Amino acid sequence: MQLLALAFMVAATCLGVDAGRFITYPSHIRTKRDAYIVEFESHIPSTHVSRFHAMPDIIVKRHYTNAFNGISVATTKGLDPVHLANTEGVLRVWPVRYHYAFSPSPSSAQLNSTESYLHRMTGVQKTFEDLGLNGKGVKIGIVDSGVDYNHPDLGGCWKTKGCPWQYGKDFIGDKFSMSDADPIIEPNPTPMDCDGHGTHVSGIIAARGSQVHGVAPGATLGMYRVFSCTKDDVLSTADDIILQGIEAAYADGHDIINISLGGGAWPEEPLSVACSKIVEQGVVVVAALGNDGAGGLHTAAAPAVGHGVISVGSVDNWNITGNPGYITTAQDTKTIILSTPGSALNPFVFSSDVPVVAPVDKEGSILGCSNYTEDLSGKVALIARGTCTFNEKARNALQAGAIGVLCYNNAPGFTSPAIDKSIDIPFVIITEEDGKSVADDIAKGPVSIKAPKDEYKVFPSTTGGQISPFSSYGPSPELELVPLISAPGGNIWSTYPLKLGKYASLSGTSMATPYISGAIALLKQAHPKLTVDEIRTLLVASAKPITDATTGLSSSPYQSGAGLVDVYESIKSRAQIDPVALSINNTKMRPIQGYSELKDLGTVRWTARTITIKNTDSKKSVRVYHRDTVANSLSKYLANGTYTYTPRTWPVNTKSVPKSTLPQVYVQSADETISAGKTGEVTVFIVAPKGLKDSENWYYGGFINLDLQWDGEEKRSSYVVPYAGYNGDYTIQNVLSPSSEGLPALVDMNLTAIEDPSKLAIGGNTAAMVLFGIAIPSRQITLTLVNSGTGMSLGYLLDGYYEYSGFTCPNCTATAGAALINGTVFTDEKLVDTINVPTGMYHVHLKALRPFGEIGNDEDYQIWDSADFYVL
Ligand SMILES: *[C@@H]1O[C@H](CO)[C@@H](O)[C@H](O)[C@H]1NC(C)=O
Ligand SMILES: *[C@@H]1O[C@H](CO)[C@@H](O)[C@H](O)[C@H]1NC(C)=O
Ligand SMILES: *[C@@H]1O[C@H](CO)[C@@H](O)[C@H](O)[C@H]1NC(C)=O
Ligand SMILES: *[C@@H]1O[C@H](CO)[C@@H](O)[C@H](O)[C@H]1NC(C)=O
Ligand SMILES: *[C@@H]1O[C@H](CO)[C@@H](O)[C@H](O)[C@H]1NC(C)=O
Ligand SMILES: *[C@@H]1O[C@H](CO)[C@@H](O)[C@H](O)[C@H]1NC(C)=O
Ligand SMILES: *[C@@H]1O[C@H](CO)[C@@H](O)[C@H](O)[C@H]1NC(C)=O
Ligand SMILES: *[C@@H]1O[C@H](CO)[C@@H](O)[C@H](O)[C@H]1NC(C)=O
Numbered sequence: 001m002q003l004l005a006l007a008f009m010v011a012a013t014c015l016g017v018d019a020g021r022f023i024t025y026p027s028h029i030r031t032k033r034d035a036y037i038v039e040f041e042s043h044i045p046s047t048h049v050s051r052f053h054a055m056p057d058i059i060v061k062r063h064y065t066n067a068f069n070g071i072s073v074a075t076t077k078g079l080d081p082v083h084l085a086n087t088e089g090v091l092r093v094w095p096v097r098y099h100y101a102f103s104p105s106p107s108s109a110q111l112n113s114t115e116s117y118l119h120r121m122t123g124v125q126k127t128f129e130d131l132g133l134n135g136k137g138v139k140i141g142i143v144d145s146g147v148d149y150n151h152p153d154l155g156g157c158w159k160t161k162g163c164p165w166q167y168g169k170d171f172i173g174d175k176f177s178m179s180d181a182d183p184i185i186e187p188n189p190t191p192m193d194c195d196g197h198g199t200h201v202s203g204i205i206a207a208r209g210s211q212v213h214g215v216a217p218g219a220t221l222g223m224y225r226v227f228s229c230t231k232d233d234v235l236s237t238a239d240d241i242i243l244q245g246i247e248a249a250y251a252d253g254h255d256i257i258n259i260s261l262g263g264g265a266w267p268e269e270p271l272s273v274a275c276s277k278i279v280e281q282g283v284v285v286v287a288a289l290g291n292d293g294a295g296g297l298h299t300a301a302a303p304a305v306g307h308g309v310i311s312v313g314s315v316d317n318w319n320i321t322g323n324p325g326y327i328t329t330a331q332d333t334k335t336i337i338l339s340t341p342g343s344a345l346n347p348f349v350f351s352s353d354v355p356v357v358a359p360v361d362k363e364g365s366i367l368g369c370s371n372y373t374e375d376l377s378g379k380v381a382l383i384a385r386g387t388c389t390f391n392e393k394a395r396n397a398l399q400a401g402a403i404g405v406l407c408y409n410n411a412p413g414f415t416s417p418a419i420d421k422s423i424d425i426p427f428v429i430i431t432e433e434d435g436k437s438v439a440d441d442i443a444k445g446p447v448s449i450k451a452p453k454d455e456y457k458v459f460p461s462t463t464g465g466q467i468s469p470f471s472s473y474g475p476s477p478e479l480e481l482v483p484l485i486s487a488p489g490g491n492i493w494s495t496y497p498l499k500l501g502k503y504a505s506l507s508g509t510s511m512a513t514p515y516i517s518g519a520i521a522l523l524k525q526a527h528p529k530l531t532v533d534e535i536r537t538l539l540v541a542s543a544k545p546i547t548d549a550t551t552g553l554s555s556s557p558y559q560s561g562a563g564l565v566d567v568y569e570s571i572k573s574r575a576q577i578d579p580v581a582l583s584i585n586n587t588k589m590r591p592i593q594g595y596s597e598l599k600d601l602g603t604v605r606w607t608a609r610t611i612t613i614k615n616t617d618s619k620k621s622v623r624v625y626h627r628d629t630v631a632n633s634l635s636k637y638l639a640n641g642t643y644t645y646t647p648r649t650w651p652v653n654t655k656s657v658p659k660s661t662l663p664q665v666y667v668q669s670a671d672e673t674i675s676a677g678k679t680g681e682v683t684v685f686i687v688a689p690k691g692l693k694d695s696e697n698w699y700y701g702g703f704i705n706l707d708l709q710w711d712g713e714e715k716r717s718s719y720v721v722p723y724a725g726y727n728g729d730y731t732i733q734n735v736l737s738p739s740s741e742g743l744p745a746l747v748d749m750n751l752t753a754i755e756d757p758s759k760l761a762i763g764g765n766t767a768a769m770v771l772f773g774i775a776i777p778s779r780q781i782t783l784t785l786v787n788s789g790t791g792m793s794l795g796y797l798l799d800g801y802y803e804y805s806g807f808t809c810p811n812c813t814a815t816a817g818a819a820l821i822n823g824t825v826f827t828d829e830k831l832v833d834t835i836n837v838p839t840g841m842y843h844v845h846l847k848a849l850r851p852f853g854e855i856g857n858d859e860d861y862q863i864w865d866s867a868d869f870y871v872l
């Protein structure tokens, strides 16, 4: 036992010294069997690949040279991948990870351009009208699910003369499924889209039809298909294929590359690394922040967190396109919007009036969560959202004979549930407001509904211009400010494959991202010589902070970045602001010295930063005026200390907010006037809200506003630098979800908590698991089995060692981490060498590295120990 423990420790200390690092992923991440990505150190030449060609038991599958320095390999079954990590020149060895496309939430839709309103809000319309720009001459590479290039609004052509599609291919084919042991890859010269995702985003960038008008309809396009068809409700791919798509897009010389991925949280991950490397080589990379907003803070995904990548959050569209339903009562007829979930197979079409009723279930409730006694034959049922699943409601209505369901929301706007294919009656979502009004009508007398086929209408949205609830939140695990900017991504109407209906309304940060790609194409057309950094600063500094309708302050930069894109202002900009955003790192409590004005603040968390402003007007000098705007603070805890996913917001409203509870900005300006072509500096002191308690874990933020007035001009142009930070000692933050979430927990194989662990005896057919949640992505998590008598650790549990974990939450892509307790433990962090656990009393010791912590330094870990149990 002694020896064992020692060997175990030695292995751990050796890591990261000479050998490359073998990365173990958390168990909820699906990876490809016997396949790895080998990342070379940056100084290693690509000819290094020959060493791997020469190795037995290894097949070099792909060699990446421009976006990524490394290879992907397949190994003979059983080959220890650590062998690869120990090869000279290797930085890291990664399992090949499967990725999901960020699934958009569809709703049916079709009508003439609703974009004109949208494009007016983002300066795109003004750019079309006043500047006559359309993206001509700019090349955009799209890494996605392919495109239906036969769509008339997308040119109806492939690589012919004058066709917008001049580049691209299919790297994956239609048959790939991550459920297969050896997924089938069938590359093809043309990237036809069988899913719809890529066709929809292509339209947002560059549709040129009477129905949909993209942001940059003149751009030249390439489609690099890396997602296969939807199988088992997921649209999947793997790292090695995406890297191929990125490399090909880079090789074709695109100005802008837009990448579509889900999962991961770290800038160190291969796709983040590849994206950052392309950025360094002068290509703009735009990536979606993710659709895990329901999980709250720290749900930002890779590669959006990659250094230099433009990360994008989503705001809701001002208008929604949908099918109208005509509600008739004895008094009048009114129109409501019907939102059809994308997965629903039955269109809600009733060409003549059918009765609508609001039945109560066996429990007397309008929620429809138990059986109906009433016969609903020939009737449409109005049901409220909540308590049980949409499918349960639909099934209960179906069983009672209903011919359709109008389900009204219990939150603002719409939602798009996944409806089972077995539900063969139409099921649509309507707003809470419409639902309650129809319920009132039903209480007064008979009500009917008519919904004609192929009729579409545009409705104003009550959430227009607000951050979309699905949009993921920053910051990155190590407090980098993401997203950088926001664009419309909620309820976006765009092109769809001809076979799937030609047009659709979808929601997702996937829809906001191509909007930014298109915007950059316009900017690049106007100023072809801009560097990547200049593009980032022009775009971000010209954005407009978003006012949160509920608090009256700005939305946190961790939700919206600098705010809503304004393309026109970024094109007309005559200043370059650097840096583009201020990520406030961990700050200590201390007095501000040597700056008399701030002495009275006492001991505070503060940071000083310098912002440089380059006046790019060649003739006129500019005067700089400063202001600042405060944004909401966000916390993962409610006032009574209860953990919450949807963050708690401060202030509750703008009435009588103590100043001390808001962040404060003091500006000290070196140059108030900057001559033509010259650069000036502004120093800012950012003071965290002293009136908010450290123990309440607040994330604060705001904007430095620079109003620039050029010589002889009346109008001031407004520029913005977002800032955000954590109000406390971030290095002691807990990274595991708190015990109030019921985690970590010792559970049986049915995931039921074990009530009395002292009665648990592992062995024979009895195994158990430890489940845990990750609130802040952690660099290293270990779960070891410890002998409770001797205190000696025997080794890691299965899935008990991993690095670069992402976040988990009940409504997120990843729901929880899990490690198996079954009497076998691993003595190495690659989880290869096993021993059988001798009989005795044990407990599980879970260690999760806190932010900025050092691997191996015990003090930097959050610890959890399970109760004792027996291993027989
Ligand atoms: C849509 O646009 C086309 C072409 O501009 C026009 O002919 C048609 O009438 C429009 N449809 C509606 C519903 O506005
Ligand atoms: C998240 O999931 C919980 C159940 O685990 C549910 O009650 C809640 O409504 C969900 N929240 C969102 C925003 O979907
Ligand atoms: C509801 O109705 C179905 C079908 O009629 C039946 O199978 C089921 O047992 C009923 N459930 C309850 C709780 O009564
Ligand atoms: C679109 O939204 C705007 C802003 O809410 C509203 O004024 C306009 O009427 C809407 N358009 C339609 C056709 O509903
Ligand atoms: C752009 O990238 C985002 C994710 O980063 C993705 O969701 C979207 O589909 C991509 N758009 C295009 C046109 O490829
Ligand atoms: C942020 O602070 C931590 C320690 O608190 C440090 O380890 C890290 O390097 C800092 N990061 C940056 C970008 O300054
Ligand atoms: C804390 O407040 C929330 C919301 O007001 C409530 O749901 C929860 O039960 C409270 N928890 C405790 C421990 O009081
Ligand atoms: C898990 O559930 C199954 C089916 O309900 C049951 O037969 C089995 O005993 C349960 N296992 C444990 C460990 O509770």
Ligand SMILES: *[C@@H]1O[C@H](CO)[C@@H](O)[C@H](O)[C@H]1NC(C)=O
Pocket: 798, 820, 822, 823, 824
């Ligand atoms: C525990 O599970 C692992 C993985 O399934 C298996 O290889 C091992 O044999 C199991 N150990 C025991 C004692 O059942």
